[in-house]
């Protein structure tokens with residue numbers, strides 16, 4: 001009947017199998033990295049609009065109450081998603097710090 005194609009990976013060979021799995025995981029990682037970058041780009045579009053509103057209405061660049069609420073929410077989401085909540089918190093704080101810098105520049 002049908003013979004395996006010459007280029008078909010021999011998945012019974014552990015080295016070939018590992019190389020195939022590594023390639024597949026890396027393809028998924030690349031797609032997820034693209035989602036992360038596009039998602040961050042969209043988030044920054046909204047935070048820039050917020051910065052503009054704040055500058056126009058003389059509001060402070062940072063809102064610690066809102067940040068505390070977001071951190072709590074993100075920690076809960078991280079726990080659900082099997083992501084280290086401390087990492088999620090540090091990541092959000094890193095992004096928020098950048099947003100606040102943008103807002104401060106808007107107000108200069």
Ligand SMILES: C=C(O[C@@H]1C=C(C(=O)O)C=C[C@H]1O)C(=O)O
Nearest residue numbers: 047050061062063066067096099
């Ligand atoms: C975007 C805002 O400005 C700041 C940035 C935040 C963020 O990046 O999520 C949250 C609170 C504010 O300190 C906001 O007030 O909503």
